[in-house]
Amino acid sequence: xxxxxxxxxxxxxxxxxxxxxxxxxxxxxxxxxxxxxxxxxxxxxxxxxxxxxxxxxxxxxxxxxxxxxxxxxxxxxxxxxxxxxxxxxxxxxxxxxxxxxxxxxxxxxxxxxxxxxxxxxxxxxxxxxxxxxxxxxxxxxxxxxxxxxxxxxxxxxxxxxxxxxxxxxxxxxxxxxxxxxxxxxxxxxxxxxxxxxxxxxxxxxxxxxxxxxxxxxxxxxxxxxxxxxxxxxxxxxxxxxx
Amino acid sequence: xxxxxxxxxxxxxxxxxxxxxxxxxxxxxxxxxxxxxxxxxxxxxxxxxxxxxxxxxxxxxxxxxxxxxxxxxxxxxxxxxxxxxxxxxxxxxxxxxxxxxxxxxxxxxxxxxxxxxxxxxxxxxxxxxxxxxxxxxxxxxxxxxxxxxxxxxxxxxxxxxxxxxxxxxxxxxxxxxxxxx
Numbered sequence: 001x002x003x004x005x006x007x008x009x010x011x012x013x014x015x016x017x018x019x020x021x022x023x024x025x026x027x028x029x030x031x032x033x034x035x036x037x038x039x040x041x042x043x044x045x046x047x048x049x050x051x052x053x054x055x056x057x058x059x060x061x062x063x064x065x066x067x068x069x070x071x072x073x074x075x076x077x078x079x080x081x082x083x084x085x086x087x088x089x090x091x092x093x094x095x096x097x098x099x100x101x102x103x104x105x106x107x108x109x110x111x112x113x114x115x116x117x118x119x120x121x122x123x124x125x126x127x128x129x130x131x132x133x134x135x136x137x138x139x140x141x142x143x144x145x146x147x148x149x150x151x152x153x154x155x156x157x158x159x160x161x162x163x164x165x166x167x168x169x170x171x172x173x174x175x176x177x178x179x180x181x182x183x184x185x186x187x188x189x190x191x192x193x194x195x196x197x198x199x200x201x202x203x204x205x206x207x208x209x210x211x212x213x214x215x216x217x218x219x220x221x222x223x224x225x226x227x228x229x230x231x232x233x234x235x236x237x238x239x240x241x242x
Numbered sequence: 243x244x245x246x247x248x249x250x251x252x253x254x255x256x257x258x259x260x261x262x263x264x265x266x267x268x269x270x271x272x273x274x275x276x277x278x279x280x281x282x283x284x285x286x287x288x289x290x291x292x293x294x295x296x297x298x299x300x301x302x303x304x305x306x307x308x309x310x311x312x313x314x315x316x317x318x319x320x321x322x323x324x325x326x327x328x329x330x331x332x333x334x335x336x337x338x339x340x341x342x343x344x345x346x347x348x349x350x351x352x353x354x355x356x357x358x359x360x361x362x363x364x365x366x367x368x369x370x371x372x373x374x375x376x377x378x379x380x381x382x383x384x385x386x387x388x389x390x391x392x393x394x395x396x397x398x399x400x401x402x403x404x405x406x407x408x409x410x411x412x413x414x415x416x417x418x419x420x421x422x423x
Contacts, residue, residue: 133324134323134324137358141357141358141359146358148357149356149357150358151323151357151358151360151361151362152323152358153323153326153361153366154323154324154326154327155326155327155330155367157366157367158365158366158367158368158369160369
């Protein structure tokens with residue numbers, strides 16, 4: 001269905017459509033940056049295309065690429081024809097793309113987000129400010145050259161001893177607050193669901209070799225022995241939880 | 243409540259204790275909360291407050307949506323860098339004595355968010371009294387935290403503490419025979 005969109009665009013724009021593709025049923029056209037706004041307007045206003053639903057606008061950073069650093073990606077859909085199309089263009093660092101806010105007003109926040117995260121400017125945008133981060137933030141965090149662990153705190157961190165990350169998250173300090181399968185318990189078949197489930201049923205490996213894990217393991221072994229003594233068939237126990 | 247002494251007998255009995263002990267005792271049973279709820283941990287917080295777990299048993303059920311009237315700041319959920327100034331300011335507005343509970347892994351240490359967005363533990367911004375591990379913690383853990391906090395208040399102890407694990411009674415060693423299967 002979307003192939004019709006590509007055909008229509010190609011018929012109208014000719015070789016200004018640089019590339020087309022339909023990988024996995026996702027139809028895409030690549031256009032030059034100078035045609036960006038015109039293609040969008042065409043998508044929205046063409047009698048047949050009627051792309052009235054702005055889905056998303058985002059960007060991809062290719063720092064290793066020589067010609068243009070960013071891909072700008074527009075996803076749009078027609079609620080009339082049910083067709084979808086993806087439009088992609090290339091933007092060099094420092095270059096500005098034309099705004100699409102006059103085509104779809106929904107592009108307003110999406111363009112602000114792209115500016116916030118990638119630092120791509122949009123010419124003619126009515127209010128190009130950061131949308132998720134704060135004005136004090138330096139840089140654009142979804143650029144691949146932004147350090148992955150660099151935080152820019154608004155409030156200076158306290159520097160006292162007690163804020164060293166306490167480790168409440170091993171199985172010893174953590175919380176084996178088991179979820180209890182109350183229904184099973186009422187029926188007389190106590191089936192703990194977590195965290196001993198793996199140990200109990202041999203489905204998963206133990207979370208760790210800690211003391212708590214060993215204790216649980218020992219208790220399960222003891223329970224199995226008890227069951228064997230009572231002559232309880234092992235198969236029936238296993239089958240009941242399936 | 244610290245040291246208690248019972249004087250007299252029959253119809254007339256007096257109990258003596260130290261004034262500070264009495265004060266702490268009163269404080270620990272009337273903790274007005276300020277819920278700073280930002281994320282999914284809020285669901286467990288609601289469960290704790292609801293009748294099944296019933297936080298009211300500990301005198302800690304009354305939410306005060308003005309920090310000036312509250313005693314305990316519950317930081318429930320992920321705190322982003324952008325929220326840092328807000329949570330700091332709310333803490334500053336609370337009147338002494340005040341306590342802070344970091345509810346869940348994100349509030350305690352940032353959880354799996356280790357990047358530009360999130361404060362790696364609300365203790366980077368404000369001092370925390372009790373940390374509750376869990377993603378999210380079960381209401382039992384929350385009640386354990388509340389009882390820990392009460393103990394700390396009674397003992398006048400401001401050392402941060404992590405809620406320790408608790409064995410489900412049925413699983414505790416020695417109880418296996420009784421509970422059966």
